[in-house]
Amino acid sequence: MKAGAVLRRQGPPRLQIKGVTKRxxxxxxxxxxxxxAEVGEVxxxxxxxxxxKSTLMKIVxxxxxxxxxxxxxxxxxxxxxxxxxxxxxxxxxxxxELNLCPHLSVLENVTLGRETSRFGVKQLDAAxxxxxxxxxxxxxxxxxxxxxxxxxxxxxxxxxxxxxxxCLDATIIVFDEPTSSLSAPDVERLFxxxxxxxxxxVTVLWISHFLDEVKAIGNRFTVLRDGETVGRGDVLQTxxxxxxxxxxxxxxxxAYPRSARNPGAAVLSVxxxxxxxxxxxxxxxxxxxxxxGVFGLVGxxxxxxxxxxxxxxxxxxxxVELRGAPVQRPRPSRWVELGVGLLSEDRAxxxxxxxxxxxxxxxxxxxxxxxxxxxxxxxxAREAAAEPWRExxxxxASSTRQPVRDLSGGNQQKVAIARxxxxxxxxxxxxxxxxGIDVGARVEVYRLLDQLAVEGKAxxxxxxxxxxxxxxCDRIAVMYRGVLGAARPREEWTEDAALAAATxxxx
Amino acid sequence: xEAEDPTTPGRSxxxxxxxxxxxxxxxxxxxxxxxxxxxxPEGFLSVFNxxxxxxxxVIVGLAAIGATFIIRSGGIDLSVGSAIALASVxxxxxxxxxxxxxxxxxxxxxxxxxxxxxNGGLVTLLKLPPFIVTLGTLGAARGAAKWLxxxxxxxxxxxxxxxxxxKNPDLSGLPGFIRxxxxxxxxxxxxVWLMGLAALAAAFxxxxxxxxxxxxxxxSNEPTARLCGVPVERTKFAxxxxxxAMAGLAGVxxxxxxxxxxxxxxxxxxLDVIAAVVIGxxxxxxxxxxxxxxxxxxxxxxxxxxxxxxSGVPNFVQEILVGAIIVSAVxxxxxxxxxxxx
Ligand SMILES: Nc1ncnc2c1ncn2[C@@H]1O[C@H](COP(=O)(O)OP(=O)(O)OP(=O)(O)O)[C@@H](O)[C@H]1O
Ligand SMILES: [Mg+2]
Numbered sequence: 145m146k147a148g149a150v151l152r153r154q155g156p157p158r159l160q161i162k163g164v165t166k167r168x169x170x171x172x173x174x175x176x177x178x179x180x181a182e183v184g185e186v187x188x189x190x191x192x193x194x195x196x197k198s199t200l201m202k203i204v205x206x207x208x209x210x211x212x213x214x215x216x217x218x219x220x221x222x223x224x225x226x227x228x229x230x231x232x233x234x235x236x237x238x239x240x241e242l243n244l245c246p247h248l249s250v251l252e253n254v255t256l257g258r259e260t261s262r263f264g265v266k267q268l269d270a271a272x273x274x275x276x277x278x279x280x281x282x283x284x285x286x287x288x289x290x291x292x293x294x295x296x297x298x299x300x301x302x303x304x305x306x307x308x309x310x311c312l313d314a315t316i317i318v319f320d321e322p323t324s325s326l327s328a329p330d331v332e333r334l335f336x337x338x339x340x341x342x343x344x345x346v347t348v349l350w351i352s353h354f355l356d357e358v359k360a361i362g363n364r365f366t367v368l369r370d371g372e373t374v375g376r377g378d379v380l381q382t383x384x385x386x387x388x389x390x391x392x393x394x395x396x397x398x399a400y401p402r403s404a405r406n407p408g409a410a411v412l413s414v415x416x417x418x419x420x421x422x423x424x425x426x427x428x429x430x431x432x433x434x435x436x437g438v439f440g441l442v443g444x445x446x447x448x449x450x451x452x453x454x455x456x457x458x459x460x461x462x463x464v465e466l467r468g469a470p471v472q473r474p475r476p477s478r479w480v481e482l483g484v485g486l487l488s489e490d491r492a493x494x495x496x497x498x499x500x501x502x503x504x505x506x507x508x509x510x511x512x513x514x515x516x517x518x519x520x521x522x523x524x525a526r527e528a529a530a531e532p533w534r535e536x537x538x539x540x541a542s543s544t545r546q547p548v549r550d551l552s553g554g555n556q557q558k559v560a561i562a563r564x565x566x567x568x569x570x571x572x573x574x575x576x577x578x579x580g581i582d583v584g585a586r587v588e589v590y591r592l593l594d595q596l597a598v599e600g601k602a603x604x605x606x607x608x609x610x611x612x613x614x615x616x617c618d619r620i621a622v623m624y625r626g627v628l629g630a631a632r633p634r635e636e637w638t639e640d641a642a643l644a645a646a647t648x649x650x651x
Numbered sequence: 652x653e654a655e656d657p658t659t660p661g662r663s664x665x666x667x668x669x670x671x672x673x674x675x676x677x678x679x680x681x682x683x684x685x686x687x688x689x690x691x692p693e694g695f696l697s698v699f700n701x702x703x704x705x706x707x708x709v710i711v712g713l714a715a716i717g718a719t720f721i722i723r724s725g726g727i728d729l730s731v732g733s734a735i736a737l738a739s740v741x742x743x744x745x746x747x748x749x750x751x752x753x754x755x756x757x758x759x760x761x762x763x764x765x766x767x768x769x770n771g772g773l774v775t776l777l778k779l780p781p782f783i784v785t786l787g788t789l790g791a792a793r794g795a796a797k798w799l800x801x802x803x804x805x806x807x808x809x810x811x812x813x814x815x816x817x818k819n820p821d822l823s824g825l826p827g828f829i830r831x832x833x834x835x836x837x838x839x840x841x842x843v844w845l846m847g848l849a850a851l852a853a854a855f856x857x858x859x860x861x862x863x864x865x866x867x868x869x870x871s872n873e874p875t876a877r878l879c880g881v882p883v884e885r886t887k888f889a890x891x892x893x894x895x896a897m898a899g900l901a902g903v904x905x906x907x908x909x910x911x912x913x914x915x916x917x918x919x920x921x922l923d924v925i926a927a928v929v930i931g932x933x934x935x936x937x938x939x940x941x942x943x944x945x946x947x948x949x950x951x952x953x954x955x956x957x958x959x960x961x962s963g964v965p966n967f968v969q970e971i972l973v974g975a976i977i978v979s980a981v982x983x984x985x986x987x988x989x990x991x992x993x
Binding site for chain 2: 228243248256257264
C-alpha cells in the first residue's frame with residue numbers, strides 16, 4: 145500500500161475520539177481532543193513536548209481514565225477502565241519506556257497476565273505455537289520463545305512487545321516514540337513490520353518527533369498543541385514545514401545553526417580505552433571549541449565508552465589525559481571538579497532526580513556556585529537559576545517548583561540538559577542529548593551546543609540520529625562492535641558512508 | 652545460522668543457564684566441605700554427620716523455601732524467626748490441650764500463615780515497604796508468642812511430632828521388605844524428607860505454575876506486571892501467606908525438636924534464612940533466586956555451623972565466617988550478572 149492512500153471504508157472509523165479532556169491537578173494536559181483513525185492506516189500523532197500525546201494514548205490504552213469526552217472503536221462506545229479491558233477490545237500500547245520483565249522469557253512475557261492454566265499449572269503449548277507463528281511473520285531470527293528478555297537489545301525488546309500485541313490479536317497498536325532508542329537497521333525493520341501490520345488491517349497510532357520518519361511511514365496525521373487538536377491532514381500532501389508550523393503555532397527554522405568555529409588544542413585525549421565488555425578499543429582526541437560526534441548502532445559500545453571513561457563502569461585499560469595531564473583512576477566526582485560533565489542516556493535513572501523539582505534538578509551540579517555567604521542555597525537562588533532555562537528550552541511546566549516526575553518525557557530530557565549546561569563544565573560528554581525532544585526545542589539545543597563550541601568548550605556527542613551529527617559536528621567518528629574508528633571532518637562523511645562504517649561495511 | 656548462535660538459547664540452553672546459576676552455590680558448598688574435611692576431626696566426613704547436618708538444615712531450609720518466593724518477588728521477610736517461635740508455642744499449647752498431632756501441627760502452620768497474612772496485608776493494603784512491615788511483625792509476633800506462652804517455655808507432650816527431627820527414626824511403621832533393604836544413608840529424619848518434598852513442590856510451583864511466573868514478574872518489573880493484568884496485590888498477599896505457612900511448618904518441627912514450645916527460640920533465624928536464599932543466588936532486587944539454590948545455601952550454613960562445632964572453633968569465628976560467605980556470595984553474583992549483561 146502506498147503511504148497516504150488510505151481507502152476510506154464505508155462505515156465508522158476504527159478509532160474515534162471526541163472532546164477528550166484530562167487534568168492533572170492544575171495542569172490541563174488535554175482540553176478537548178478529537179482524532180479519527182481508519183482501518184489499515186498509520187496515523188501519526190504530532191505535537192511539541194508536553195502537548196498531551198502520551199496522555200491521550202494512555203487513555204486509549206486504558207491506563208488512565210479521561211475526565212470527559214468519548215471514544216468509539218468501530219462505532220461502538222469504548223471506555224476502558226483498565227489496560228486489560230482495552231486489550232480485550234483490541235488495543236495494545238508500546239510505551240516510551242519499554243515494558244517487559246527482563247527475568248522472564250519471551251513467551252512468559254507475551255502471555256503474562258493471561259496465561260492459560262489447568263489447576264494453576266501453565267499450559268502454554270497453544271500460546272507457544274501462536275508466538276512461533278508471529279515471530280516467523282515478523283521475520284524474527286535473533287531470538288526465540290524461550291530466550292530470556294534480559295539478554296535482548298532494545299530493538300529486539302520492542303519486537304517482543306509487538307509480538308505480544310499481535311498474539312493478542314490487537315487491531316489498534318499504539319507506538320509512543322518507538323524509534324527513539326533504535327538504530328537505523330532496527331528502524332528499517334520496524335517500518336517493514338508496521339507496513340505489514342497495516343496491510344493486514346491493523347490501525348497503528350504512531351507518536352514521533354522525527355518528521356522524516358512520519359513522512360516515510362505515516363498515512364495521515366493529527367497535531368496536538370497545548371492539549372487541543374489543532375490540525376490534521378494527509379502526510380503526503382503536507383510538507384514537514386507545515387507540520388512543524390502547526391505544532392509550534394509559529395514558524396520554526398529547522399536548520400542546524402552553525403557559526404564559524406575555530407577548534408584549538410586537544411583538551412581530552414583518550415588512548416586504547418577498553419571496558420569490561422565494551423568498548424574494546426577507543427582512542428580519540430577532543431579539541432577545545434569543537435563538537436565531535438560519535439555515531440554507531442545501538443549496542444556498539446558508545447554508551448559504555450562514555451561510562452567507563454567517566455568512571456561509572458570499570459575501565460580495564462586505557463590512558464586518559466586532560467589538558468596534557470594524565471588522569472588516574474577517573475571517577476565522576478573527580479571529573480566534575482575537573483570541569484567535565486556527562487549527560488547520561490538513561491534519563492529516568494541518571495539524567496534527572498524524578499522526585500525533585502525542576503529548580504532542584506537544574507542546580508543539582510552547581511549548588512556550590514550558588515551558595516551564599518553562609519553556604520546555604522536558597523530556594524530563590526535555585527529558582528532564579530532555573531528560570532532562564534525554562535524559557536530558553538521552552539520547558540512546558542507550570543513553574544520551576546514542579547516535580548520532574550510530572551513532566552512529559554521530552555521535558556524531562558530538557559531538564560537534564562539544563563542541569564549539565566548550568567554546571568559550567570568546559571568539556572561536555574553527551575549521550576543522545578536530544579532523545580525525545582521536539583523539533584523546535586531540538587534546534588534550540590543545537591544552537592546551545594554551537595554557542596558553547598564558539599566559546600571554546602569541547603563537546604563530545606553520541607547520537608543515533610545521523611542527520612543531527614552531520615548537521616552539528618565538526619568531526620565524526622564511528623564505532624563498530626566496540627572499536628572506535630578515526631574521527632574525520634564531517635565534510636568527508638555522507639550518510640551512506642557513516643551507516644556502512646557503523647554496520648561493519650567498508651567506507 | 653541462527654540455531655548455532657550462542658546468544659539465542661533454546662530450551663537446552665535455558666537448562667544450561669540454570670545449571671550455571673546453581674554452580675556458584677554448589678562450588679561454595681564443596682569448598683566448605685573440603686575445608687572442614689581437612690581441618691575437622693574424622694567425624695566430620697561421616698554418613699552419620701551428614702545426616703546430622705541435614706537434620707540441622709531443616710528449620711532454616713523450610714523457611715528459606717518461603718523466603719525464596721518473597722525475595723524473588725522483590726520483597727523481604729524479617730519476621731521469620733518470630734513466626735517460627737510463635738508457631739512452636741501454638742503447637743505446644745495445642746498439644747498440651749490434647750488436640751492431637753495433626754490438628755496441633757495444622758494450628759502451628761496456621762499461626763505462621765497468620766503472621767504472613769498480616770505482612771502481606773500491610774504490604775498490599777497500606778503499600779508499606781516490606782522491610783518496615785516485617786520489622787514490625789518481627790517484634791509483634793515474638794511478643795505474641797511470649798504472651799501466649801506466659802513468658803516461659805510451654806511443656807507439652809511432643810508425641811508423634813518428636814521423631815520428625817530424630818536422626819534415628821523408628822522404622823517399624825514401614826513395610827518389612829523396605830525396612831530390610833533400606834540402605835543406611837537413606838534412613839533420614841522424616842523432617843529431612845519433608846523438607847525435600849516441600850522443596851520439590853515449591854520448585855514446581857515456581858517454575859510451572861502461573862503463581863510462580865507472577866512472582867517472578869512482580870520482582871522483575873512490578874509496574875509492567877500490573878499493566879499486563881497480573882493481580883499484583885493478590886499475588887503478593889498469597890506469597891507472604893505461603894512464606895508464613897512455611898515458617899509455621901518450620902516452627903512445628905522446631906517444637907518437635909525441642910519438645911517444648913519456646914517463645915525465645917529461633918532468635919535471629921531470619922538472617923540465616925535470608926543468607927541461605929542469597930547464597931543460593933538470589934538478588935535482593937528481585938526476579939532471581941531458585942529453590943535448589945536456597946536449599947544448598949541452607950545446607951552450607953548448617954555445614955559451617957557443624958564443622959565449626961566439631962573442630963572446636965569458637966562461636967565468633969563462625970559468625971565472622973558466615974558474614975564473609977554472604978558477602979562473597981553476593982560479590983560473585985554481582986560479577987556473574989555483569990558478565991551476563993555483556
Ligand atoms: N502524572 C502527571 N501529573 C501531572 N502532570 C502530568 C502528568 N502526566 C502528564 N502531565 C502533564 O501533562 C502534559 C502532557 O504530557 P504528555 O506526557 O502527554 O506530553 P507528550 O505530548 O507525550 O510530550 P513528549 O513529546 O515530551 O513525550 C504535560 O504538561 C505534563 O507535564
Ligand atoms: Mg510523551
